[in-house]
Amino acid sequence: MKKTKRKAAKAKTSAYHHGDLRQALHGAAVSLLEEEGLAALSLRAVARKAGVSHAAPYRHYANHEALLVELAVEGFGELRAAISSAASAPDNRMDRITGIGGAYIRFASKHPALTQLMFGPQMPNRDAIAALTEAADAIGAEIGEALEDPALGLAVWAAVHGLAMLIVENVIDLGQRRAGNAVLPTRAEILLRSLFTNQD
Secondary structure, three states: OHHHHHHHHHHHHOHHHHOOHHHHHHHHHHHHHHHHOHHHOOHHHHHHHHOOOOOHHHHOOOOHHHHHHHHHHHHHHHHHHHHHHHHHOOOOHHHHHHHHHHHHHHHHHHOHHHHHHHHOOOOOOHHHOHHHHHHHHHHHHHHHHHHOOHHHHHHHHHHHHHHHHHHHOOOOOOOHHHHOHHHHHHHHHHHHHHHOHHHO
């Protein structure tokens, strides 16, 4: 019996030795964030999920904030890529606006905990973290560039982000409670058309 327990423990704690500890920790952190939410995301929980010692995460993350920053910066990169892809096809500006809005809402509804981390108060020192502020600023720059108007880009970003957070916080129902999140991008596009009708 003891031998079986030792084997199981060895298999669990040595899993990362054949790969990359950082990647194992990162994967565990992403899983925890998506499955259990931001409140469950501690370095100890990440280590447990990855099957490594409680000290192992400190080889790659100086502290809890460093882990949060990495996840948030990665999230900003994914969101920016989604916005860029959505804005690249349409010829007219209104379609680019709705495409951007649909992509933004799709991302937020698929990754609610990550969205809250990216934009929420969990990192009070965010202004002092260059990688984080640059990644966030890049979202506004991407939208402004796609619409060829920084001011319009800021207005669109404000509108779609406000809508996204209302959805993530479960404040409003655009039909997702009955039909599921798949309806959200289309509903968001309809709202954006009503707000920016003169952008064709």
